[in-house]
Amino acid sequence: MAKKSREQAIFGDFQTPPALAALVCRTLAKRQIKPTTILEPTCGDGHFLVAATTYFPTCRHRVGVEINPVRLQRAREALATTPGTKLVCGDFFRVDWSNLLATLQDPLLVVGNPPWVTNAELSVHRGQNFPEKTNNRAGFTGLDGLTGKSNFDISQWICQHLVERLQGREATLAMLLKTAVARKIIADAWSSGAAVHGVELHMLDAKQHFGAHVDACLLLAHTGRAGDRTCRVYQQLSQPEVACELGYEPGVGLIADRVLRDATRGFETTGAHQTTWRSGIKHDCAKVFELRAVDGQLVNGFGEVVDIESEYCLPLRKSSDVAHDRLDTGRYLVVPQRRVGEDTAGLQRRAPKLWQYLSIHGDRLDARKSRIYRGRPRFSIFGIGDYTFSPWKVAISGLYKSLEFRLVGPASDGKPVVFDDTVYFLACASRGQAAAIHAALMSKTGQQFFSALIFWDQKRPVTAGLLRRLDLEKLVEHCRQTREVG
Numbered sequence: 001m002a003k004k005s006r007e008q009a010i011f012g013d014f015q016t017p018p019a020l021a022a023l024v025c026r027t028l029a030k031r032q033i034k035p036t037t038i039l040e041p042t043c044g045d046g047h048f049l050v051a052a053t054t055y056f057p058t059c060r061h062r063v064g065v066e067i068n069p070v071r072l073q074r075a076r077e078a079l080a081t082t083p084g085t086k087l088v089c090g091d092f093f094r095v096d097w098s099n100l101l102a103t104l105q106d107p108l109l110v111v112g113n114p115p116w117v118t119n120a121e122l123s124v125h126r127g128q129n130f131p132e133k134t135n136n137r138a139g140f141t142g143l144d145g146l147t148g149k150s151n152f153d154i155s156q157w158i159c160q161h162l163v164e165r166l167q168g169r170e171a172t173l174a175m176l177l178k179t180a181v182a183r184k185i186i187a188d189a190w191s192s193g194a195a196v197h198g199v200e201l202h203m204l205d206a207k208q209h210f211g212a213h214v215d216a217c218l219l220l221a222h223t224g225r226a227g228d229r230t231c232r233v234y235q236q237l238s239q240p241e242v243a244c245e246l247g248y249e250p251g252v253g254l255i256a257d258r259v260l261r262d263a264t265r266g267f268e269t270t271g272a273h274q275t276t277w278r279s280g281i282k283h284d285c286a287k288v289f290e291l292r293a294v295d296g297q298l299v300n301g302f303g304e305v306v307d308i309e310s311e312y313c314l315p316l317r318k319s320s321d322v323a324h325d326r327l328d329t330g331r332y333l334v335v336p337q338r339r340v341g342e343d344t345a346g347l348q349r350r351a352p353k354l355w356q357y358l359s360i361h362g363d364r365l366d367a368r369k370s371r372i373y374r375g376r377p378r379f380s381i382f383g384i385g386d387y388t389f390s391p392w393k394v395a396i397s398g399l400y401k402s403l404e405f406r407l408v409g410p411a412s413d414g415k416p417v418v419f420d421d422t423v424y425f426l427a428c429a430s431r432g433q434a435a436a437i438h439a440a441l442m443s444k445t446g447q448q449f450f451s452a453l454i455f456w457d458q459k460r461p462v463t464a465g466l467l468r469r470l471d472l473e474k475l476v477e478h479c480r481q482t483r484e485v486g
């Protein structure tokens with residue numbers, strides 16, 4: 001996408017191409033949506049209102065609201081010969097929606113593409129395009145709470161506000177949104193008990209339509225009565241095949257795949273049965289801690305040859321190595337402690353070469369910014385304990401969008417492999433235990449368990465919180481009994 005101007009950023013001013021507006025309207029018309037009134041709450045140049053004239057012959061009234069008078073004038077010109085059209089120059093957050101909606105006749109279609117603008121963007125540009133404090137109706141989850149969140153998107157507020165206002169009305173909401181925002185709107189509606197039914201998400205290619213690298217979709221929901229809390233997901237706007245169905249569980253939230261969840265819910269655990277997934281080592285100052293084998297010597301990030309006691313130097317696999325199953329990486333990590341907070345002064349005696357190496361770079365190591373190093377022994381690292389030194393591990397990268405677990409044994413020199421802090425792993429007592437756990441995690445049931453819960457468009461879909469939810473003991477036993485493999 002071309003660089004946004006300040007105005008574009010604050011007002012999310014990216015008009016929907018007429019062809020996409022037409023495709024959305026056609027999709028809605030195919031679903032037998034026959035509105036008497038169409039409302040476009042942030043109508044811009046009016047492309048949706050224009051497209052609607054072709055696809056909704058029963059529609060008698062069209063209403064558009066838009067904050068930008070230049071855009072509204074364009075909409076006026078485009079709709080000049082369409083009777084029953086009312087265009088209002090106004091700010092969504094200051095419009096009296098109770099009054100305006102009371103004048104509109106059902107069935108009502110609220111269609112459009114609200115501004116995709118986050119709190120963070122507004123604060124960078126010191127924009128004021130957000131709502132004032134509101135009094136929410138009982139039962140709804142508090143739009144005010146939303147505005148304080150750093151990842152709050154005003155399109156979310158707009159849609160949640162509309163869902164509230166449309167309660168009891170025979171209305172359809174059809175909005176283009178970031179997929180993550182659409183999911184939040186669905187989760188809010190379902191958790192607050194809003195009466196919505198027939199919820200659907202239709203994925204669309206935002207790169208193609210808006211030149212934007214973001215996961216986007218059409219959110220479709222009907223008000224007027226409550227339905228079951230499921231949402232069909234279509235891989236593309238124009239395609240009839242349902243890719244999966246989202247679900248909802250109180251206390252859990254949105255479920256990525258309802259069918260897979262039904263098949264694997266029994267493997268969910270909390271409390272005592274949770275497995276302790278560890279993160280790899282956090283050290284900062286990679287140029288000092290990370291070494292590479294070059295022509296039989298170890299070299300640090302400054303290109304200096306490093307000579308330290310071998311037991312303090314362990315083979316390292318980074319997230320990308322784990323994701324791509326690279327075994328012999330030629331990378332090593334300086335590991336001065338065996339547990340968090342272990343005194344390092346004794347290294348002077350126990351490992352004089354290591355002590356000298358770390359002392360030479362002491363200023364750099366002392367200047368590490370993260371607060372975790374404050375008040376800790378010099379040269380401290382984190383994510384270190386007995387588990388670090390287990391020769392057998394099962395690991396997964398937290399940076400990659402994949403459920404590939406790796407069985408990791410000792411390196412060719414017999415030393416335990418260590419990971420960076422973007423890798424999650426389980427330390428295992430033996431090769432046999434690691435193999436059984438790995439097989440279970442890669443089994444159909446193991447993969448389905450996580451697939452039911454993962455939204456792959458999230459930045460980091462694989463998290464320790466997600467991994468902990470699986471009752472691993474139960475899954476290993478299940479795989480043993482059923483001989484299920486990946």
Ligand SMILES: C[S@@+](CC[C@H](N)C(=O)[O-])C[C@H]1O[C@@H](n2cnc3c(N)ncnc32)[C@H](O)[C@@H]1O
Pocket residue numbers: 010011012013014015016017040041042043044045046047048065066067068071090091092093112113114115116129
């Ligand atoms: C993503 S564009 C979409 C325009 C139009 N809905 C379409 O689909 O082509 C968002 C529109 O919202 C308008 N807008 C932004 N903030 C607004 C507000 N607070 N009230 C009303 N309109 C607003 C912008 O000027 C812009 O025209």
